[in-house]
Amino acid sequence: MKKTSDFKSYKKEIMGAAHDDRLRLALSRAIKSFRSNVKNALEKFPHTVEMAEEVLKIKEASIPRMEELARQAIATIEENNGRGYIARTADEALEIIADLTGTKKLVVKGKTMTGEEIGLREYLEDKGNEVYETDLGEFIIQKMGSRPMHILSPSIHVPREDVARLFSKIMGQEIAPDSDIADMVAAAREYLRDKFFRADIGISGANVVAAETGTLFIIENEGNIRLATGAPPVHIALVGMEKLVPSLGDAYKVSEVTWRYANYTIPSYVSLVSGPSKTGDIEKVTTYGAHGPREFHVIFLDGGRTRLAKYPRLAQALYCLRCGGCLYECPVFAVTAGHFGDKYFAGIGAVWAAIVDEDMEKAASIAYTCLTCGRCRERCPVKIDVPEMIIELRKLLAEGDSA
Ligand code: SF4
Known part of the structure; x- marks a missing residue:
């Protein structure tokens, strides 16, 4: 459109x-x-510079094949008892996610640029769901009614005094403007804690996806994505098609280069998710939905990417x-x-x-x-x-x- x-x-x-x-x-x-x-x-980690050259080659080879890689990833995700989808447009992606979510649900979200691209949170809220951003920066932005100002640090423009004022208002407890930042982080943790465990749906993006195994690599520091993708019974991931690479090895290299150039020697967490939670511990019968989600859905968004690849x-x-x-x-x-x-x-x-x-x-x-x-x-x-x-x-x- x-x-x-x-x-x-x-x-x-x-x-x-x-x-x-x-x-x-x-x-x-x-x-x-x-x-x-x-x-x-x-x-x-000086080898990162050389690894970045390898990553460029991986991307050059993967982008012209992204559609094929998406199909390969979907086949593997479905072998793993998940469900995969290709959404041609933002509207299609929104419809798929809305169908999976329904209405009047509690949704916890990790930060996803692709979600931002298609207006996912606002759409789900309009459908009558209660949606919580769980990345601290995104949470601040959501509660301020503002929009992200950086792809990794969405609330980069908000000084601590404003955060204290905002949290005091929404959390019903006084947080002084000169409080320690640790107190503000603790307040957000307490506020969001039960949302993860009461949520019906957890939504995430992914930094890179290995097509051969259908594995999402998700890099983070806060631990909110682990909870959002691990605690609710359903995990939905929205991923731009350009994030696909052929192998697990390729995906690892993309991840390492990403976090190093994103200013981290090593992030606190890298989650690898390939399917719903399962166990075979009782009589070796595979049963889905152990401690993690019993449903795993991955939507690969084209949304103009295959067109862009032709320029x-x-x-x-x-x-x-x-x-x-x-x-x-x-x-x-x-x-x-x-x-x-x-x-x-x-x-x-x-x-x-x-x-x-x-x-x-x-x-x-x-x-x-x-x-x-x-x-x-x-x-x-x-x-x-x-x-x-x-x-x-x-x-x-x-x-x-x-x-
Ligand atoms: S965000 Fe990183 S990878 Fe993307 S254009 Fe900027 S420097 Fe390059």
Whole structure:
């Protein structure tokens, strides 16, 4: 579905952000710490740089085959007693998930950019479900009624004093603005704790999927995804088709490179999920739904990805690992955060807006905000050439190509 957004409101938003001193302060702190963490992680594990070159080759070989890999993954997931689906459009994905969920359900969600892309939480809420974001940053954003400002750190722009005020309001207990951040984290933990165990459905994304075994690799630090995908009786995963790679070995390499360039030497948790929970402990009879979910559903979303894969200079956008590193190098992002972009931020966001979201006005706004300085390319583990894509996109926009 083609969309149009309003350039004037984009301009107002981005100019407002650029003059927001608190935002700049929050970002400058985050950028400093991110750069130093990545430097440390790469110095400690120098093989990551070489592994990133391998990952680029894996992505180059996988993207043209993503449809075939999705079918292979679905066959394997179904052998493992799960269910797999290909959704051609965002609407199709929403319908599949709504059918699986029903109404008046309690849903706990892990952070998923693909979910953000299709407006999943809002859709399920409109269907009469009670939905909780369980990633702390997403939880803050949900309760503020705001939108994410970074792909890994959605609440990067919210200072602790605002979090304290928000939590005091929704949790009915006073949290002083000068409280320790640990107290705020503990309050969120307590608030969400029973939701995991009362939930009917747990929803997640995945960082990468191995087609040969149908295994989702999910990287996290908070432990919320482990609970959201482990405690409820049903686990639904929504995954962009570009996340598929052929083998478990490939998927591991993509994961390691992703977390290193996302500023972690090692994340606290990497979950590998290939099917519903099962046991054969009583008379060797395989029975599904032991301590984990008894149902496992994976929806692979095309949503414009196979179309994007056909554009010679733009297809590289599909190699993105969502490590978030480029955002910390981008001079525009440094003063505007996620106001520079839409669902996907900074220069690469223009390509997603044009081809995946089909919002040409938004794509043009982002493409002409981008300075094409190329700092993002230097940081990117898979060497995505954003300036090249932006120049190509501007050309297509000028030619009136509806992409
Ligand atoms: S474009 Fe590259 S640096 Fe930016 S998020 Fe994607 S993989 Fe990471």
